[in-house]
Amino acid sequence: MARSLHERPEVTPEREAFYDKIDPLAVAPLWERLFTFMKKEPEMRAAPYVWEYDKIRPSLMETATLITAEEAERRVLILENPALKGETAACDSMFAGFQLIMPGEIAPTHRHSPAALRFIVEGDGAYTAINGEKAPMKPGDLILTPSGVWHDHGNLGDEPVVWLDGLDIPLIRFLGTMFTDLYEEGGTHPEGRPKFDNMARFGANMRPMDYETEGPHSPVFHYPYEETRSALVNLKKADEIDPFHGIKMQYINPHTGEPTMPTLDCYMQLLPPKMVTQEYQSTATWLYSVVEGTGRTVINGTPYEWGPRDVFVVPGWLPHRHECNDEDAFLFSFTDKAVHQKLGLYREKRGNLSR
Numbered sequence: 410m411a412r413s414l415h416e417r418p419e420v421t422p423e424r425e426a427f428y429d430k431i432d433p434l435a436v437a438p439l440w441e442r443l444f445t446f447m448k449k450e451p452e453m454r455a456a457p458y459v460w461e462y463d464k465i466r467p468s469l470m471e472t473a474t475l476i477t478a479e480e481a482e483r484r485v486l487i488l489e490n491p492a493l494k495g496e497t498a499a500c501d502s503m504f505a506g507f508q509l510i511m512p513g514e515i516a517p518t519h520r521h522s523p524a525a526l527r528f529i530v531e532g533d534g535a536y537t538a539i540n541g542e543k544a545p546m547k548p549g550d551l552i553l554t555p556s557g558v559w560h561d562h563g564n565l566g567d568e569p570v571v572w573l574d575g576l577d578i579p580l581i582r583f584l585g586t587m588f589t590d591l592y593e594e595g596g597t598h599p600e601g602r603p604k605f606d607n608m609a610r611f612g613a614n615m616r617p618m619d620y621e622t623e624g625p626h627s628p629v630f631h632y633p634y635e636e637t638r639s640a641l642v643n644l645k646k647a648d649e650i651d652p653f654h655g656i657k658m659q660y661i662n663p664h665t666g667e668p669t670m671p672t673l674d675c676y677m678q679l680l681p682p683k684m685v686t687q688e689y690q691s692t693a694t695w696l697y698s699v700v701e702g703t704g705r706t707v708i709n710g711t712p713y714e715w716g717p718r719d720v721f722v723v724p725g726w727l728p729h730r731h732e733c734n735d736e737d738a739f740l741f742s743f744t745d746k747a748v749h750q751k752l753g754l755y756r757e758k759r760g761n762l763s764r
């Protein structure tokens with residue numbers, strides 16, 4: 410007799426009548442459900458996808474004629490996974506969106522339990538303030554707004570500024586741990602610590618004596634691209650290229666060595682010209698933002714082409730490899746890997762995996 414973990418047992422008229430009979434009791438037979446979710450290996454609901462920046466940009470700019478950043482609270486176009494229509498999610502566990510802020514605009518102060526990251530895509534002159542401390546945003550910079558901190562954005566420059574927002578929204582919604590507050594009904598937070606304070610305090614391989622942590626997230630909230638890029642370029646000189654990842658560096662909490670935030674773990678990777686990585690798969694889902702270079706990521710046998718400012722998603726447990734074209738490629742990525750690891754659920758596989 411076939412076992413019912415992966416396949417549905419026969420439905421006889423007697424069984425069906427029984428299932429109908431017990432339905433009003435709010436009970437149901439497990440053997441009619443097991444095969445629907447006890448998959449041999451993970452099957453994510455999200456599909457692989459590339460959001461092409463050049464195709465989206467005109468519509469993103471048009472949003473500025475429809476609504477102000479202030480009225481919208483955050484003027485963001487959601488990067489919504491085509492397999493998750495209406496769910497405000499780029500993948501099963503994470504949100505992604507392009508946020509636009511025009512010269513002179515502000516996005517008012519608020520705080521929420523979801524953690525967020527900003528990865529700057531275009532434009533100069535904007536800032537994110539965390540508890541009133543301003544971090545200037547330049548393309549390629551990573552800025553964190555961890556769970557619970559007051560934050561606002563503004564554009565003091567003379568050009569539109571766009572960044573990729575990454576949040577753990579689907580996870581927070583699922584856990585039922587959503588809290589949000591407006592700062593004094595729409596006002597902005599008063600000036601906090603001086604500009605660059607967080608980097609000075611924690612970013613020089615030092616920390617204040619007897620420092621006590623303010624939470625499970627990095628006390629540094631600004632990681633400038635200039636420094637990130639230079640680290641990777643210098644590592645390339647050592648010629649130690651990981652066959653699965655090229656040169657891939659994790660952004661860390663300098664106080665603990667842990668990921669930037671408990672739910673969002675961030676990376677920058679350099680793929681040298683013509684590099685084709687070996688196949689790799691992990692339970693973690695990865696969202697990528699291309700900074701420089703062009704190439705493709707072959708996910709479960711299908712190529713997804715990318716170039717600068719494009720965003721793409723590699724849902725969990727799909728074998729994939731990256732192929733770089735003729736110039737160095739720099740890929741920023743963020744993932745739910747740290748959550749899997751904390752819960753003891755993380756798995757990965759390396760080598761010829763394509764089915």
Ligand code: 1HN
Binds near residue numbers: 506525574578
């Ligand atoms: C949010 O608060 C921001 O603070 C960005 O900039 C994107 C997406 C969903 C929900 C809240 C921000 C967001 C968001």
